[in-house]
Amino acid sequence: MKIQTSNIANLPSKHGKFKIKAYKQGNQEHLAIMSEDFNELKSPYVRIHSECLTGDTLGSLKCDCQSQLDLALKFISEHGGLIIYHRQEGRNIGLLNKVNAYALQDKGRDTIQANLELGFKEDERDYSVVEFIFKDLGIESIKLITNNPKKIEYVESLGIEISQRIPAITKSNRYNENYLNTKKEYFGHFL
Numbered sequence: 001m002k003i004q005t006s007n008i009a010n011l012p013s014k015h016g017k018f019k020i021k022a023y024k025q026g027n028q029e030h031l032a033i034m035s036e037d038f039n040e041l042k043s044p045y046v047r048i049h050s051e052c053l054t055g056d057t058l059g060s061l062k063c064d065c066q067s068q069l070d071l072a073l074k075f076i077s078e079h080g081g082l083i084i085y086h087r088q089e090g091r092n093i094g095l096l097n098k099v100n101a102y103a104l105q106d107k108g109r110d111t112i113q114a115n116l117e118l119g120f121k122e123d124e125r126d127y128s129v130v131e132f133i134f135k136d137l138g139i140e141s142i143k144l145i146t147n148n149p150k151k152i153e154y155v156e157s158l159g160i161e162i163s164q165r166i167p168a169i170t171k172s173n174r175y176n177e178n179y180l181n182t183k184k185e186y187f188g189h190f191l
């Protein structure tokens with residue numbers, strides 16, 4: 001599918017000064033958020049952050065997304081790097097379906113059971129735009145900020161070197177304990 005790109009713009013933020021570039025693939029619009037020194041970095045820190053409106057924007061305690069995003073923004077503003085804000089809400093089932101999954105979780109299902117009951121796979125994410133962004137920004141080697149072994153496998157399958165993995169571990173709370181346990185037990189996240 002054809003991917004449209006924007007020009008690069010400045011984004012001063014409370015986390016530091018960034019450069020941003022948008023990518024449009026079908027009806028999904030993604031963002032590359034870069035530190036100002038990004039072009040000088042040989043193996044930049046990179047986070048591929050999956051959109052979570054309830055966490056990233058509303059501060060939901062059901063997941064660890066906002067804390068991970070804050071951690072990544074702080075990290076790249078201090079050490080240089082890139083966040084790909086990958087707009088595949090709810091592991092790409094979309095917001096409406098994620099809220100339905102949350103309603104099933106209110107009745108006792110875990111994250112996986114809820115997805116399956118709604119007719120989706122455990123994880124519907126597709127990373128093709130990430131490959132495009134890596135090529136577009138001339139990235140060959142990265143230090144990846146993640147706990148997800150699938151993301152590591154995917155990046156390596158593109159022939160991109162991961163010179164280091166940085167854990168994205170944040171504090172748990174009583175609302176996200178089950179969610180984190182499911183990630184660890186089922187998806188093999190390094191938690």
Ligand SMILES: Nc1nc2c(ncn2[C@@H]2O[C@H](COP(=O)(O)OP(=O)(O)OP(=O)(O)O)[C@@H](O)[C@H]2O)c(=O)[nH]1
Pocket residue numbers: 048049050051052053063064065068088089090091092093098101102111115145146147148151168183189
């Ligand atoms: N379907 C579904 N998606 C969820 C749920 N909770 C969070 N998400 C989505 O999960 C995505 C984040 O995935 P995670 O598994 O937390 O983390 P990850 O991106 O796989 O791995 P890290 O790089 O280690 O953070 C975001 O798109 C969230 O919207 C849920 O209960 N159901």
Ligand SMILES: [Zn+2]
Pocket residue numbers: 052054055056062063064065066
């Ligand atoms: Zn979340």
